[in-house]
Amino acid sequence: MKMDRSKMGTVAEGGTRTGRAAGVKPGSYLPIQAEVVDIDVESSNTYLLSLRPMDEEDELVAVNYSPGQFLMVSVFGLGECPISIASSPTREPLQICVREAGRITQGIMAARVGDVLGIRGPFGNGFPVGSMRGKNVLIAGGGSGFATLRSLINYIADDREKFKEVTVVYGARTPQDLYFTSEYGSWQAAKIEVGITVDMMDASWKGNVGLVTSLLAEIDPSPGAAALCGPPMMIRAVAKDLLGRGFIEPEIYISLERHMKCGVGKCEHCTMGRYHVCTDGPIFSYDVVGDLI
């Protein structure tokens, strides 16, 4: 399958609410079929799967999304669950990063190259990359939450001149749990400052040990827009730290994770007060959800 490069790339500005991409009937629960074309092992319990829609009419799905959006991914017979998109719409192929959590994620990870998964989406609002342009951008991730941020990082790297200082800080439990280690060099080459830390070191580790906030103290990023994803404890600590550095609440964007069944604001599993994480989020600014996380 050949893809017209002109269809790709700068596309959807942050804030597209929906899965109105070609091939996906809005509000339908019928997935499109996507073939697993490549599998990378990111850590002992995390795989990066590259997907290609099988029907030509669905191929736009692979590029028509924005960083921070997610897919509902099906393994027929086990069910469907939300998985954030780990690739950037500026690059082929479409990738999802799956960490072993329950039956469905185990099923996705059991897929081999050539197997078919169902996908619906993309869903959710995505990061407001439009309003991040022209600003400093701080990207902070913890654990498996880094997958959705990688989409944003590569998106920015492919459009680097539109952004001012860009900093990535990322923490994982152990060096083996770090994702996308082979890409840090390319980010640095694109003039993105990268700080990595782990909670527990091993003999081979020469880098930082400690919390993500300790990296912030070291790097001292300039205020601007921030994109956060990770465990609630880490989010709270990083947000508090950033507010102390002159970042403002409406520009701290947090990607949230919830139990979901539909992705389109109907099933009510992901409600957080008055918000549906699937349609109002998963990206929320700190002034909206600060006291809910």
Place this chain on the structure above:
Amino acid sequence: MTCASAFILRREDLVPLLEELAETLEVVAPVQVEGEAAFATWRGEALALDDKNPLTSPMEFFLPQKEVLFRYVQYSGRYTFSEDPPRARLIFGMRPCDLRALKVIDGIFGADLPDIPYAGRRRSTIIVALNCTTPGEGCFCRSMGSGPGAEGGYDILLTDLGRGYLVEPGSSAGVYILRAHHRHFEEADPGDIKEKERLLALAGDEIVTRGPSLNPEKIREAIDGVDWEEAGRRCLACGGCSLVCPVCHCFSVLDQGVPDGERLRCRDTCILSGFSRMTGGANPRAALGERLRHWYLDKFVYIPEKTGLFGCVGCGRCTRVCLGEVDRWSLFKEAAE
């Protein structure tokens, strides 16, 4: 037939009319099942229109407890999918409270990204509503502004005037049905309309004197004052309140069958802890009290913000089914006092 807007259907003409309708549509109507009215496919049995509104709302014909979203069949690694088309149905005897619930759900399942299975059923269903002149004991539709008289949302509206039914069309489909079966109808006179208004006023008064008198605004304000932990202590987690509520629409989705099978959608309830628990074990609403509070907040705060209508229609079913003897509306009276 003239272009009059109200007609009279003689009592003895009701069954012949339904028989004619049942030739082309599945007619759903309240019939007696083990001593109580329940909505079921009508096959000529006696109608239970004088009983109180059935415990299970006809909303189940729009949002079934369980439905097949689609079937999947695997062949050499690829899947083919099939969906069932919606049935052509006529729901006879739907009450104003349930009609209001349908309007609320239209604002949720019919809005933004319309839910395709719901929209399909909605389009293929004719609604013959029945104004409520026999309210039940726990009803408080008048407080919620959803009854006892229907305001729109039906194809045809009936009011039992004793000697016959006053029939008012509410949509072009309704007008079409009245025309097609015109021999059963005669023109109503202004006295009949007056009689309908008198009966509805009477029913409204009965609801106010007999049922709980609740002001939705007051409930909304009282939610934060309720001791939810205490209310949660008596909750037996049956989920019945959600399963009978005509506005509750939470669902879960699951697959059954490998390699071929079905993706099923089933009604769910936010009263269960697994509803919001994530796979990793974290639960944003871990305590039963928090979940009960959310149930009310959704109905009195969040759904109104989204749809402009309260998420409670005053049908009183949740109190009827509550296993834990949680007098659901006295919670608010206590909080307000």
Place this chain on the structure above:
Amino acid sequence: MEKIATICVYCGCGCGLFLHVEDGRIVGASPSPAHPVSRGRLCVKGWLAADFVHHPDRLKTPLVRKGGRMVRGSWDEALSLTARRLKEIMEESGPDALAVLTSAKGTNEENYLLAKLARVALKTNNVDHVARLCHAPSVAGLGFALGSGAMTNPIRSLLSADAILVTGSNTTEQHPLIAAHILEAQSRGATLIVADPRRTQMAQLADIHLAPRLGTDVAWTNGILNLIIDMGLVDEDFIIERTEGFTALKDLVVQYTPAAVERITGIPPGDLKKAAVAFGEADRAAVVYAMGTTQHSCGTDNVLALANLVLATGNVGRDGTGIYPLRGHQNVQGACDMGALPSVYPGYQKVEDPAARERMEAAWGTDLPADPGLTAVEMMEAAEEGRLKGIYISGENPMISYPDRDQVMRALSSLEFLTVADIFPTETTALADVVLPVASFAEKDGTFTSTERRVQRVRRAVSPPGEARPEVEVAADLLRRLGVEADYASPEEVMAEISSVTPSYGGISYQRLGISGLSWPCPSRDHPGTEILHQGSFPIGRARFSAVEQQELAEDLDYPLLLTTGRSLFHFHTGTMTRRTHLLDRERPKAAVDINPADAAALGVRSGTMVVVESVRGGIEIEARLTEEVPMGTVYIPFHFAEAPANQLTARTLDPTSKIPCLKRTPVRIRRADS
């Protein structure tokens, strides 16, 4: 859409519900508003009662073991093999080398025919079912004390009680509709006393919560009775007119002073006194109990002690009073009524009684064995020892529900022939030579008898999947293949035979079973049924007091914690149905052992830590859950989960009278799995 009225398949409450059927599939369920128990309400399992019916795992074709593998077979092949092998074993080793385990999930008609299969076709009284593991002590204890082992009053009678003592029953989780009645009575002013070592929801809602040490029920029950006698709150007229043996009891219970009771049970004297006053002063008092009372090696004594309490206070035979052994399965009462027990024919006519035997021989037209057969747990022992060689199991899963799983495994594996009929593959069907796919409750006609002796109609709402058949047809087919006439055109004809041989069911017929069914005894066609037993007299004339003493409890320093087992609200029994019900399995997806935080701290265990629980029988690995619901020194495991089978740990220690195993008190020790 049709709405078919039927009865819930889970606990003994016997709730009426409607199954919503469209295009031959069940698309929903709802409570029957006019039903006397459900009254328009259901528990979470009831709302979801039919969710498993169309599950793809359902057994759809007969399976026959060939060369070590299970392969598809025809019904004719499966049944003729079963009939032939049973006959061969009978000829080679005698009838008592065979046994039948019937199912409390089956209908009365199915249980009747399977018990008849054992006695008439196989000529053995080796027939039993899961009641052995739940209410055998009630049948023995209440049978001795009152003349009937059944619940004395209907559930709704609880609404009129002034005091209700609930013990050994996690009512809100195991019998939610009965809990709803109790809570309704409480909100009308009744005093609720709960005796349970665990702080269950029921205990938390109680007016008085007594938390005795495990296995000390006789002590506190005698203690309450002692205080009641002391305060002059006994019903002397009732004792004189309707009972015998009070003096011996009175002489015994004086030893159970509040101080003595505290030493044994740990219950503070003040609480015991409060309970005694509330129960003794009540005009109408009721006792509700379940497995926490019966599943002990002193289970029958526990029941007798409770019977003493209701008899001494005259709380029998009136509305609002009575003793309520809560039945755990929707038809465990019926299975007992149908004589699916080794010692009785339908209607509790004793096999040892020559007159009863003659009556049944005349009715069934054949000679019947005179000696009582083996009980369920004894069957496992006999199988292990090679005395028992062939079993027909209907819908039971002894691999999970019986004590000492390893022994059950050895027993079933050493059989020469095993046929299992079930709706899903289970740990037990895996050991079978023939597996028969049968209809679920939603796919068959018949009757269930609820915990309150209410015989109610079960109706077929949809067809069984694949080739599955209602077991009533299977049993009749097997009877015919074994040479017994069994030409029943319908379950209704089986009921006609049941009512002709079962005095207490004499007046029961399908035509008479309306919304409320009929409560037995219902001896004749014009009899309205009996909701309250023992109103004027007892079947044994005078009720009997028993002077029962608290047993000494052995302690084992190597196993310092006490394990008690039970069920959770969201699962039923071995989970074959509930674990295939999406919302229920989601609610409680895995097993966990409940540990008091103080014990956990001493063990270095947190919520979520994997631990190993060990008894002398074996060990299981399971996740820890810290909760104040269990007291220090006690741990709790629900037994639903095959991956962490609680019954790997329990022992076969039997109550000498009723042969129930002690599932509620097993000494164990716990360590971290990584240590």
